[in-house]
Amino acid sequence: MGLTPEGRRATEEAPLSGPVRLRHAPADAGRLPRSAADDAVVLFGLEEYAP
Numbered sequence: 001m002g003l004t005p006e007g008r009r010a011t012e013e014a015p016l017s018g019p020v021r022l023r024h025a026p027a028d029a030g031r032l033p034r035s036a037a038d039d040a041v042v043l044f045g046l047e048e049y050a051p
Helices: 007-013 019-024 035-044
Strands: none
Touching: none
16 A cells, blocks of 8 residues: 555655754755754754744
8 A cells, every 4th residue: 555646746745844854954064063953943944033
């Protein structure tokens, strides 16, 4: 049993979120010293809410 065509389309079109989105972020050696939390804030566009 698998996904229906509609279900497959929905999963293909859904935006990446959470840890999955972080795994797909491009690697940049200059960012390595930064914490994962800082990367998440930038990746999700939450800078205006960060302390």
